[in-house]
Amino acid sequence: MQGCAYIDDRYVAPEDAKISIFDWGFLHSDATYDVAHVWQGRFFRLSDHVDRFFASMDRLRLNPGKTRDEVRAVMHECVRRAGLRDAYVEVLCTRGMPAPGSRDPRSCTNRFMAFAIPFVWIADPAKQARGIDLIVSDVQRIAAASVDPRIKNYHWLDMVTALFQAYERGGETVVLVDAAGDITEGPGFNVFALVDGTLVTPAAGVLEGISRRTVIELARAHGIPVREASLPVADLKRADEVFLSSTGGGVIGISRVDGVPVAGRASGAFGPVTLQLQQAYWGLHEDPRYVETVDYS
Ligand SMILES: Cc1ncc(COP(=O)(O)O)c(C=O)c1O
Missing domain, CATH: 3.30.470.10 (Aminotransferase class 4, branched-chain amino acid transferase, N-terminal domain)
Incomplete structure (x- = not known):
């Protein structure tokens, strides 16, 4: 290895x-x-x-x-x-x-x-280009009152159970809900949805991802309305764009939610906001304010 x-x-x-x-x-x-x-x-x-x-x-x-x-x-x-x-x-x-x-x-x-x-991708580049099929699980993410999700932890039995459920339903990855039935996060990523022109990401019950923070900052810098708020399943399903954020791949477009193409778009075709943020995310990897060079000598 x-x-x-x-x-x-x-x-x-x-x-x-x-x-x-x-x-x-x-x-x-x-x-x-x-x-x-x-x-x-x-x-x-x-x-x-x-x-x-x-x-x-x-x-x-x-x-x-x-x-x-x-x-x-x-x-x-x-x-x-x-x-x-x-x-x-x-x-x-x-x-x-x-x-x-x-x-x-x-x-x-x-x-x-x-x-x-x-480098480990949460979905490899070929899969990303095709677009990921996201399943909404009815498995609830461990309650924030029990295990604080802001502490990055290995309590993944909920995630793994939900992942098997997603595979059985023909999906590739999965997002879990909270007790109110709203979207939380998935195995290794946060979720964003463009709903009525505003980018929404769950406000609570999730790890405060560094990539999530990067996306929020980039959206603000690019004049894209963005809100940390509750994200009902119905909003995720009617969103114009859906993407994941993770250190394991940055901004990753979702092409289908529960088997239904996002905004009726063909597989692998992502909306303009996803593409803009994806490009901006990797662009920041050239910005000295965000990066630190490894000395290989
Ligand atoms: C449960 C969970 N949510 C969100 C994320 C995304 O966090 P980050 O953007 O810091 O990688 C991760 C990353 O591993 C995670 O495990």
């Missing part, structure tokens, strides 16, 4: 990065993580990812034993050692193991890990 991992303060090959089955990160999903990408040798919005990672750890009372600068340095070093120009770079902090005989999370020694592997 191509890439480089960091565990127990050492850089190792990805296949050698292993944790104990007794780590609560594995046993209880008691962990948080973040994912940034490197595109053409440059990190995109690295500080924002590191800030979100530290905010998630603070909320979970996890301590990685590293400063922000040390975490950034490990991420850079994983990419440098792997020699990857386009990379998926993940940092994790797990609860670790409690003291022998204890079930008190305060007795755990938290663990920090990281890895860089080749």
Whole structure:
């Protein structure tokens, strides 16, 4: 496997990065993580990812034993050692193991890990060009009052259950609803819909994606009305355009919702707002205010 991992303060090959089955990160999903990408040798919005990672750890009372600068340095070093120009770079902090005989999370020694592997798309470019078929699941995203979705987490049983449902219904990916039946998010992405000329993305019950933030900022800069609000399923289904936002691919157009072409458009043909934001998103990857070059020397 191509890439480089960091565990127990050492850089190792990805296949050698292993944790104990007794780590609560594995046993209880008691962990948080973040994912940034490197595109053409440059990190995109690295500080924002590191800030979100530290905010998630603070909320979970996890301590990685590293400063922000040390975490950034490990991420850079994983990419440098792997020699990857386009990379998926993940940092994790797990609860670790409690003291022998204890079930008190305060007795755990938290663990920090990281890895860089080749870029992972939530849908590969060929699929993206064709357009993705999105299914609206009746599975509810875990309630925000139970697990705060702003903490990036591995509580994905709802997502995986919904994903199997989507495959059975002929779809390629899936979006989950909340208790009121409104749209939330899907496995690895936020959702946007252009409804009556305004771009709407769910306001609550979702991870505050860095790509979501980028899209909102770009929309404002381009004079496209944008709102964080509730997004009823009916609005998603009558939207003129629908797209996903994710570090795993940026702005990804949806061609069908529940098997019905978005706005009656042919598969693979996306609306002007999706295309404009997609172009602007990748354009920002050239902007020194948003990128940080990896030193491969
Ligand atoms: C549940 C969930 N929502 C949204 C996102 C998108 O977040 P970002 O744009 O920061 O990649 C992700 C990314 O992994 C995610 O896992």
